[in-house]
Amino acid sequence: MTEAPARTRGKVGGPRPRWFPARLVGLRSETATARTLTFQVPGWPGHLAGQHVDVRLTAADGYSAQRAYSISAPADGEQVSITVQEVGDGEVSPYLEEGMELGDQLEVRGPIGGWFVWSPSSEAPVEQPVLLIGGGSGVVPLMAMVRERARSGSRAPFRLVYSVRSPEQVLYAAELAELSSTDGLVVDLLHTRTAPPDAARPVGRITPEDLATPPGWPASPPPRAYVCGPTAFVELAIPLLLDLGYTNKTIRAERFGPSGG
Amino acid sequence: MNSPIDTSGESALDGSAAAGPFADVFAGDVSAAVVTCGGCRSSAVFAEQHAYLGAPGTVLRCPGCDHVLARLVQTPTEVWLDLSGSSSWRFPL
Numbered sequence: 505m506t507e508a509p510a511r512t513r514g515k516v517g518g519p520r521p522r523w524f525p526a527r528l529v530g531l532r533s534e535t536a537t538a539r540t541l542t543f544q545v546p547g548w549p550g551h552l553a554g555q556h557v558d559v560r561l562t563a564a565d566g567y568s569a570q571r572a573y574s575i576s577a578p579a580d581g582e583q584v585s586i587t588v589q590e591v592g593d594g595e596v597s598p599y600l601e602e603g604m605e606l607g608d609q610l611e612v613r614g615p616i617g618g619w620f621v622w623s624p625s626s627e628a629p630v631e632q633p634v635l636l637i638g639g640g641s642g643v644v645p646l647m648a649m650v651r652e653r654a655r656s657g658s659r660a661p662f663r664l665v666y667s668v669r670s671p672e673q674v675l676y677a678a679e680l681a682e683l684s685s686t687d688g689l690v691v692d693l694l695h696t697r698t699a700p701p702d703a704a705r706p707v708g709r710i711t712p713e714d715l716a717t718p719p720g721w722p723a724s725p726p727p728r729a730y731v732c733g734p735t736a737f738v739e740l741a742i743p744l745l746l747d748l749g750y751t752n753k754t755i756r757a758e759r760f761g762p763s764g765g
Numbered sequence: 766m767n768s769p770i771d772t773s774g775e776s777a778l779d780g781s782a783a784a785g786p787f788a789d790v791f792a793g794d795v796s797a798a799v800v801t802c803g804g805c806r807s808s809a810v811f812a813e814q815h816a817y818l819g820a821p822g823t824v825l826r827c828p829g830c831d832h833v834l835a836r837l838v839q840t841p842t843e844v845w846l847d848l849s850g851s852s853s854w855r856f857p858l
Contacts, residue, residue: 521788558785572782615783619796619812735777757813759779 517550519616523560526584526612528604534675538641540576541600542583543612550579551615553622553652554607554645554730557584558613561596569595574645574732574758575615578652585614587675589641609675620730620758622649624658631660632728633721637710637741639667639733642760646732647676654687661721667710667737670698689720710737714746728754735759778823783816783823786837790846799855800825804832806852 530542553575560570566572571594588600604610625631634653636646643666653662669673674693684691694714699707704715721727729750731741738759745755784796796812807829814834817824822838822845834851837844848854 519795520793521785556781570785572785590816612784613788616788616794617781617796617812618794619810758781759778760782 516560516637518552518615521614522585522614523611524548526610528606528608528610531585531606534587535673536627537601537673538587538675539601540585540587541604542585543610545582545584545612545671548582548584549615551575551584552618553578553648554620555615555617555648556645557586557616559596559600560611560613561599563612563620569663570613571596571616571648572616574648574714576644577686578648584601587641587644587647616657620645620756621734622652622730624653624656624660626656626658628725630722631658632725633661634663635715635717635727636662636664637731637733637736637745638664639727639741640669640673641675642731642733642737642758643675644732646681646730649730650683650689651681654683655690660686661718661727663692663718665694665710665714667696667733669696671695671700690723710741710744713745715744715748717742717748720754723727726750726754727758730756731760732758733760777815777826777828780811780814780816780825782818783825783837784811786823787811787835789839790837790844795854795856797857799832800851801853801855802827802830802832802834803826803852805848810828839852 514535524545524547526543526545528541528616529544532540550567556572556574558570558572561570562568564628573585576587577585624704638646646664650664653660685688694710695707696709697707729745732739738757742757781796784794787795798811799808800811800814801808801846815826815828824833825835827856832850836847
């Protein structure tokens with residue numbers, strides 16, 4: 505990265521991130537090892553698709569731990585939803601994944617992140633096509649973008665390339681199937697370990713063919729790519745995008761560490 | 766940005782992971798600010814710099830040359846911020 509990026513569309517800067525008390529008001533099981541938690545956050549100023557919150561737990565003795573989680577759904581009043589994947593260790597995730605019950609409270613800081621965000625550009629003559637590339641639970645902020653597109657009625661060409669180990673690990677499977685059949689969203693699942701019997705693509709990690717530009721996309725403006733996943737996944741995907749003609753001005757990436765996925 | 770954030774300090778995350786602590790000091794989200802490295806003079810947005818959390822504190826490094834750009838430590842009574850490794854911060858309005 506040696507050049508200054510173009511101005512981000514949307515509300516860069518935005519409301520000042522600060523800490524808010526949050527109460528758990530919704531729980532939804534996504535897979536055997538992941539669930540979505542919806543919090544009621546009084547005073548929440550709203551957020552953009554792709555932003556995240558810091559979640560803080562404080563024990564009775566004053567010890568506190570915090571972690572960052574992507575928001576999984578567009579702004580909806582004072583509600584903030586995150587999807588948590590069981591990881592086996594850590595201080596915060598096991599509580600969010602298993603221990604926390606409806607009515608329980610914690611603190612969230614946000615909205616954070618004015619860079620890895622997408623907003624509809626309905627005023628543009630041709631909306632910019634968007635390629636979303638998610639590895640494992642890296643799909644979470646991308647799902648917020650997919651849902652924001654549907655919520656806003658945007659017609660921007662959207663394609664989600666979603667890499668998962670096995671069919672059982674697919675987050676938001678039913679909703680993605682619904683949106684891809686009714687809303688013009690293209691969803692391609694890449695299975696890295698186990699594929700369903702009828703899958704055309706052999707199992708394996710992401711390849712250049714998986715990211716080829718769909719034939720129906722406009723020649724201009726050039727598509728923008730959002731990549732989110734474990735560090736190794738992102739580092740694998742970015743060179744493929746550069747080979748396809750994407751640049752450091754049209755790629756936005758978010759890595760979440762060596763594990764996960 | 767989904768969990769788990771690695772706090773061992775051995776593995777770099779994106780600057781995005783450090784945006785929360787910096788937002789407290791800068792009174793706003795700094796993810797889209799362009800930070801220029803005081804070592805190699807290359808520029809990138811804050812979100813795409815390298816972040817190391819739990820050092821204790823937060824360290825921002827240049828992804829090109831690994832130069833320390835910023836260090837932030839918060840205690841119960843004060844915040845300590847060292848920006849001496851970066852030559853400039855440019856904020857979009």
